[in-house]
Amino acid sequence: MNLDDLSMPERALWAQFPSGGWVDLSSGDPAEDDLGNAGSWGDGRMVRAEVVTALLLGARDPERGYFPAVRLQGARITGRVDLMGAVITHALVLEHCWFDEPLRFVEASTKTIRITSSRLPGFNGARMRTEGILNFHLSVIEGLLCLDRAQVAGEISLRGAHVGDGAGEALAGAGLIVDGDVECNAGFTARGQVTLPGARIAGLLTFRGAILDAAGTAVVLSRLQAGQLRLRTARPVAGAINLGQAQVGTLEDDAAAWPPQIWLHGFTYDWIRQPTGTVPVAERIDWVSRGPLGYQPQPYEQLAAYYRRAGHDSDVRRVLLAKQRHRRATLSTPGRAAGRILDATVGYGYRPWLAAIWLALLLTAGTVTFAINRPHPLPGGPVPPFNPFTFTLDLLIPIGAFGLRDAYAATGAAQWLTYALIAAGWILATAVIAGVTRAVRSD
Numbered sequence: 001m002n003l004d005d006l007s008m009p010e011r012a013l014w015a016q017f018p019s020g021g022w023v024d025l026s027s028g029d030p031a032e033d034d035l036g037n038a039g040s041w042g043d044g045r046m047v048r049a050e051v052v053t054a055l056l057l058g059a060r061d062p063e064r065g066y067f068p069a070v071r072l073q074g075a076r077i078t079g080r081v082d083l084m085g086a087v088i089t090h091a092l093v094l095e096h097c098w099f100d101e102p103l104r105f106v107e108a109s110t111k112t113i114r115i116t117s118s119r120l121p122g123f124n125g126a127r128m129r130t131e132g133i134l135n136f137h138l139s140v141i142e143g144l145l146c147l148d149r150a151q152v153a154g155e156i157s158l159r160g161a162h163v164g165d166g167a168g169e170a171l172a173g174a175g176l177i178v179d180g181d182v183e184c185n186a187g188f189t190a191r192g193q194v195t196l197p198g199a200r201i202a203g204l205l206t207f208r209g210a211i212l213d214a215a216g217t218a219v220v221l222s223r224l225q226a227g228q229l230r231l232r233t234a235r236p237v238a239g240a241i242n243l244g245q246a247q248v249g250t251l252e253d254d255a256a257a258w259p260p261q262i263w264l265h266g267f268t269y270d271w272i273r274q275p276t277g278t279v280p281v282a283e284r285i286d287w288v289s290r291g292p293l294g295y296q297p298q299p300y301e302q303l304a305a306y307y308r309r310a311g312h313d314s315d316v317r318r319v320l321l322a323k324q325r326h327r328r329a330t331l332s333t334p335g336r337a338a339g340r341i342l343d344a345t346v347g348y349g350y351r352p353w354l355a356a357i358w359l360a361l362l363l364t365a366g367t368v369t370f371a372i373n374r375p376h377p378l379p380g381g382p383v384p385p386f387n388p389f390t391f392t393l394d395l396l397i398p399i400g401a402f403g404l405r406d407a408y409a410a411t412g413a414a415q416w417l418t419y420a421l422i423a424a425g426w427i428l429a430t431a432v433i434a435g436v437t438r439a440v441r442s443d
Contacts, residue, residue: 013070018066018068035119070090071091071093077094098118100121112135120142121142124146134147145158145170152179168193178202181205199226215238217240221243224247228248228251245265246266255280258290265299266298272284281312288303295327325339396421
């Protein structure tokens with residue numbers, strides 16, 4: 001590069017690069033320095049992209065005892081920063097800068113890239129490798145931020161950043177690998193899909209305080225692996241969330257921010273963290289029922305396993321009962337009928353005390369009825385003394401235990417009650433056996 005062709009701001013950047021010093025082209029007037037006015041910035045604030053590129057590629061030798069870097073503030077970068085496939089050994093640090101064209105770091109190897117409080121038409125970092133951090137704090141990326149299959153040794157910060165134009169993807173990170181955290185929080189706004197399928201994040205992936213706005217599926221985290229996932233957005237997510245087959249250590253979310261549809265099939269987690277310290281089971285049952293494909297058993301089983309590890313056995317039973325009720329809607333008419341009987345009588349085996357309530361009600365009804373309308377003894381020999389309670393209990397036990405059902409016969413309406421009690425006894429016994437067997441097998 002011919003030094004005689006450099007402008008004054010470019011000469012300043014050229015001079016500061018070997019020592020890593022800052023070049024501040026800001027005017028000091030907040031109104032004039034506003035990025036909305038960057039179109040009116042004159043030549044004194046313009047730096048060509050080719051100058052930045054040349055410096056990052058080693059056009060100048062470093063100064064002994066210093067770390068060379070491009071550090072620029074308040075500049076308008078004209079042309080395109082294109083470092084596709086480059087090996088960059090210097091940091092790029094830009095603040096309050098305006099880029100005329102999208103940046104391209106496809107398959108580049110870089111050190112830290114920090115572009116904060118700036119405006120970018122787009123950033124393509126597909127398959128790039130960064131030894132350091134990738135920081136877009138408070139920047140506006142009007143198009144796509146592409147990090148497909150990129151690898152970042154440090155963290156990615158999108159705190160307060162705005163990405164996307166509402167058309168298609170806003171943040172793309174299929175197969176992204178990050179050794180630290182990914183911060184899409186503190187006012188982060190995505191106008192378009194956030195897609196991180198198959199991403200591996202060793203630390204925290206957070207959307208706390210974020211605004212996620214996209215039609216259809218707003219967030220795709222399928223096959224994600226993360227140490228912790230925080231989905232406490234500033235407002236309900238506009239589109240669906242896909243967590244299919246994702247694996248996280250700790251999940252932290254907010255029921256108020258859940259969208260109507262959440263893909264949870266295959267999603268596994270070790271722990272759920274709530275700010276209140278408790279995880280309301282009713283909310284979680286609603287959560288696992290929001291799958292767009294209808295009934296799926298795995299989300300219920302995963303939630304039950306979480307409550308089992310936490311020692312909340314009653315919540316485990318509530319989740320598994322909800323699972324059976326949801327499954328019932330997928331059965332044929334006879335299957336649904338049988339399911340309703342199991343539900344009403346023993347709660348599919350998870351509420352066996354319901355059988356005791358039914359037994360008490362039937363015993364009371366029979367005892368009162370047979371005390372008023374006493375059955376007559378049958379001829380053919382001696383009969384045991386009649387007792388309305390024992391007679392009712394004998395009818396309810398599928399195999400008579402007290403000999404009264406064969407020794408006495410009711411007439412009129414009471415006779416129909418005896419038939420009903422015998423049938424109810426068989427139904428209760430069958431339901432108890434089936435329900436308990438199902439519950440034991442599920443446990």
